[in-house]
Amino acid sequence: QGGGSAVIDMENMDDTSGSSFEDMGEMHQRMKEEEEEEAAEGEAGAGEEEDGELLGMKGLRGQLSRQVADQMWQVGKRQASRAFSLYANIDILRPYFDVEPVQVRARLLESMIPVKMINFPQKIAGELYGPLMLVFTLVAILLHGMKTSDTIIREGTLMGTAIGTCFGYWLGISSFMYFLAYLCNAQITMVQMLSLLGYGLFGHCITLFVTYNIHFHSLFYIFWLVVGGLSTLRMVAVLVSRTVGHTQRLILCGTLAALHMLFLLYLHFAYHKVVEGILDTLEGPNMPPFQRVARDIPVVSNAVLNTTAKAIALTL
Amino acid sequence: FPGLTDVSISQDIPVEGEITVPVGSHSPDEDYSTLDEPVKDTIMRDLKAVGKKFVHVMYPRKSSALLRDWDLWGPLVLCVSLALMLQGGSADSKDDGGPQFAEVFVIIWFGAVVITLNSKLLGGTISFFQSLCVLGYCVMPLTVAMLVCRLVLLAGAGTVSFIIRLIVVGAMFAWSTLASTAFLADSQPPNRKALVVYPIFLFYFVISWMILTFTPQ
Numbered sequence: 001q002g003g004g005s006a007v008i009d010m011e012n013m014d015d016t017s018g019s020s021f022e023d024m025g026e027m028h029q030r031m032k033e034e035e036e037e038e039a040a041e042g043e044a045g046a047g048e049e050e051d052g053e054l055l056g057m058k059g060l061r062g063q064l065s066r067q068v069a070d071q072m073w074q075v076g077k078r079q080a081s082r083a084f085s086l087y088a089n090i091d092i093l094r095p096y097f098d099v100e101p102v103q104v105r106a107r108l109l110e111s112m113i114p115v116k117m118i119n120f121p122q123k124i125a126g127e128l129y130g131p132l133m134l135v136f137t138l139v140a141i142l143l144h145g146m147k148t149s150d151t152i153i154r155e156g157t158l159m160g161t162a163i164g165t166c167f168g169y170w171l172g173i174s175s176f177m178y179f180l181a182y183l184c185n186a187q188i189t190m191v192q193m194l195s196l197l198g199y200g201l202f203g204h205c206i207t208l209f210v211t212y213n214i215h216f217h218s219l220f221y222i223f224w225l226v227v228g229g230l231s232t233l234r235m236v237a238v239l240v241s242r243t244v245g246h247t248q249r250l251i252l253c254g255t256l257a258a259l260h261m262l263f264l265l266y267l268h269f270a271y272h273k274v275v276e277g278i279l280d281t282l283e284g285p286n287m288p289p290f291q292r293v294a295r296d297i298p299v300v301s302n303a304v305l306n307t308t309a310k311a312i313a314l315t316l
Numbered sequence: 317f318p319g320l321t322d323v324s325i326s327q328d329i330p331v332e333g334e335i336t337v338p339v340g341s342h343s344p345d346e347d348y349s350t351l352d353e354p355v356k357d358t359i360m361r362d363l364k365a366v367g368k369k370f371v372h373v374m375y376p377r378k379s380s381a382l383l384r385d386w387d388l389w390g391p392l393v394l395c396v397s398l399a400l401m402l403q404g405g406s407a408d409s410k411d412d413g414g415p416q417f418a419e420v421f422v423i424i425w426f427g428a429v430v431i432t433l434n435s436k437l438l439g440g441t442i443s444f445f446q447s448l449c450v451l452g453y454c455v456m457p458l459t460v461a462m463l464v465c466r467l468v469l470l471a472g473a474g475t476v477s478f479i480i481r482l483i484v485v486g487a488m489f490a491w492s493t494l495a496s497t498a499f500l501a502d503s504q505p506p507n508r509k510a511l512v513v514y515p516i517f518l519f520y521f522v523i524s525w526m527i528l529t530f531t532p533q
Contacts, residue, residue: 094439096437101507133514140518
């Protein structure tokens with residue numbers, strides 16, 4: 001009926017059954033199967049006629065809609081496969097790793113220099129290579145600190161603790177700050193937040209690297225204030241430049257400063273406590289109880305140096 | 317074509333020959349023969365390939381053999397032997413025998429995966445498993461260092477032994493880093509080599525640190 005006639009059958013113009021998008025998939029499948037069957041049987045001629053009848057679409061309108069639905073199916077399938085290959089690809093992260101070594105070095109140094117101009121939004125580079133490497137460096141330094149203070153016990157959980165702490169801080173605090181920034185209407189994206197906080201860890205790395213090797217309480221406090229403070233000031237200044245309104249600025253910057261400085265304090269004292277434990281057991285009753293308040297430096301520092309040297313000699 | 321008018325094939329010369337072109341049809345035969353060969357041959361061939369790669373790591377020249385036929389047997393053997401040797405480094409014998417082995421294993425493989433991803437994201441042309449292969453094989457100098465450290469510690473655990481161990485581990489660490497850099501940095505754009513070398517340096521540094529601070533019971 002459909003194949004040989006040159007006359008358009010007008011009464012079937014409104015027959016759009018079977019032209020919906022969902023049916024296209026079925027039709028394609030059936031068409032493919034039919035094609036295979038025809039190839040096997042070798043009946044080339046009867047194909048089109050059977051197609052027209054089987055699909056239940058007659059008339060010009062039906063054929064047009066069939067074409068459109070057909071096209072939509074093809075496009076949809078292509079889009080789905082493209083989306084899949086896009087998200088399963090690590091190339092999605094590639095633009096964030098597009099840096100030169102000079103740039104990384106410049107940004108590392110800049111992270112310690114607070115900016116003065118807070119009325120104009122400061123530029124933050126949305127780069128993930130530097131922060132990632134800094135987090136790994138912090139993990140390595142933590143491991144070193146743990147080893148020199150507690151070589152013997154609980155080695156099984158050292159690596160897990162170090163990695164968990166550092167990555168947890170970087171990712172968790174970044175997300176929290178991004179959420180706060182969203183609440184306070186600050187103009188910063190997630191990648192920029194990750195980048196900012198990551199580069200702020202440079203100060204932490206320097207401080208911990210120095211103070212894990214030289215066990216002076218006062219030295220640590222100086223480094224904490226100066227180095228930690230500089231990197232915090234930089235992060236705070238950049239955030240302030242991107243936020244409007246006094247209350248919002250106060251909330252954001254207060255939270256960030258507190259979290260950043262407290263993290264450095266935590267990293268130092270979580271492993272310093274272990275050193276203290278060794279000190280107490282080594283000196284026994286002769287040693288006055290080690291207090292964490294600032295006191296006469298020379299007396300304490302000599303004792304600390306001696307016991308540190310003893311501890312290192314013991315562990316080796 | 318005047319010259320072709322008198323071309324003819326005389327009837328009494330039969331036209332014969334092979335229609336099939338003998339194009340490298342030895343490969344299906346080879347497959348069958350590798351199935352039939354004795355197991356010793358298969359193992360020896362694989363062992364020879366692994367051994368050749370070890371030699372490449374010992375004398376890092378810019379050859380592509382390590383990259384072309386990558387395999388993960390060598391890294392597995394090295395990783396397991398290093399993890400086994402690093403066990404028993406705790407005073408408490410009732411715990412930490414298990415987690416230490418798993419820790420070293422996880423550090424090596426997780427670290428290698430991270431470095432590979434990093435080098436790919438920086439625009440490297442090397443494939444995932446090739447990079448894993450190179451990084452795993454370059455752990456070999458550190459395994460040798462671990463062996464030496466264990467032997468030195470058998471003799472005693474004083475300052476002298478620490479200095480010897482420090483020198484040995486330091487030298488092997490430098491060798492590992494240089495060897496893997498020789499293979500991996502070539503696949504990067506020239507001005508970004510430092511970006512790829514740093515994580516490799518950190519990775520081998522962590523492993524060297526674990527070896528250096530190892531104290532047996």
